[in-house]
Amino acid sequence: MPEGDAEELAERASARARGGKRAKDSELFEVVEEVFDYPTLMALYKLLNAGVIGRMHGAVASGKEARIYWAEDPSGGDLAVKIFLTVASEFRRGRLIYMEGDPRFRRLRGDVRKLVELWCSKEFRNLKRALEAGVRVPRPIARRGNVLVMEFIGVPGVRGKPAPLLKDVELEDPEGAFRTLRSYIELLYRGAKLVHADLSEYNVMVRGGELILIDFGSAVDVGHPMALEFLRRDIRNIFSYFSRLGVDTGDPDEFYSELSASPAG
Ligand SMILES: Nc1ncnc2c1ncn2[C@@H]1O[C@H](COP(=O)(O)OP(=O)(O)O)[C@@H](O)[C@H]1O
Ligand SMILES: [Mg+2]
Structure with a gap:
């Protein structure tokens, strides 16, 4: 159930916000910890409600700045969902502890998020321009916040497996x-x-x-x-x-x- 997934994620995120601890073996835990901060969850939830995403699957690739997930649209078609990390996990663990409580850096979190969302919207618009010019790129489908939804470029006949580089x-x-x-x-x-x-x-x-x-x-x-x-x-x-x-x-x-x-x- 797509709504169930989103609700569960939202529940876990709010549990985390309340300081609740979750079992480490859960894939969702890892996902919530590293990628799905609250605004990201809301962006995903809106994409679910708007009928863009039907169901999220696991990450197919993970880089320094973004993770790519395989997802399905409401009728079961493949989607790629690129989620830009708002705070690099290394950075979060290493530095943020020192900066969060410091009044000089109070605005940092929001500013980083704005920058990342700008980056995401830039990729979305660039993909559109490239597509319109006749360059073969993944067709951009939607963008909310730091979440970009696009055509999934997969191995034919193997669901959820990205084509090779x-x-x-x-x-x-x-x-x-x-x-x-x-x-x-x-x-x-x-x-x-x-x-x-x-x-x-x-x-x-x-x-x-x-x-x-x-x-x-x-x-x-x-x-x-x-x-x-x-x-x-x-x-x-x-x-x-x-x-x-x-x-x-x-x-x-x-x-x-x-x-x-x-x-x-
Ligand atoms: N539309 C897509 N469909 C399927 N897999 C994708 C798609 N876009 C990216 N990937 C996979 O995710 C990886 C990382 O995506 P990319 O956009 O290159 O981000 P990064 O900035 O992390 O390099 C790619 O190397 C590819 O394997
Ligand atoms: Mg790349």
Whole structure:
């Protein structure tokens, strides 16, 4: 029951707020402790009520800044839910104890949350812009607070299992994949007016013959003062990866020069 799940989570969160202790073996406990602070729970609850999310499953990936969960929409379709951590757990354990009671840092928690929500909404809008320009990205579905809901990029036939990353895949057609990614960089820059800024074999998913760009939180508008620097780095990352695979990529800096010379294309 979706509502049951949310209520249970809310109950656990409020128990935590009251100082209650929970059994460590529960997955929910870990989830509530590390990710689902009260505003996050409320964001999830609203997404449940709005009929966006039907059911939350476990985390499929966990990084420094965000966790990705497999979820289902109300009719059982797959969803990916990216929850941005409002306070990095290391940071919470290490420093927050010293800062929380200090009147100079009273506003810290709220400010960090605002920043993280901005980051989340930026990723949502970047994904929309990329999609509209024809770049293959997970389709963004909804965003509330620090929670981003998008299309789940999974292994066909295996529910809840994310497709592998480019770095872990042996490509059937590396030349074709290289051309596709090069065209995505160009479409992003000229069409979406964006630079990914964290593009590498770590942020490309591979499903069958399809390449899907992910992780658009750090993408910037071409008007950003460092956009060209990021563009050059993205291009070098992709070119050098495929060059290592034996693809004749040509000179990355030449491609960069062509692209940056006429952004409007
Ligand atoms: N839409 C998605 N569908 C399925 N898995 C995803 C999706 N987006 C991300 N993932 C998985 O989660 C991992 C982390 O996501 P990412 O957006 O790259 O966040 P991070 O900032 O932690 O790198 C990815 O490497 C991928 O395995
Ligand atoms: Mg990533």
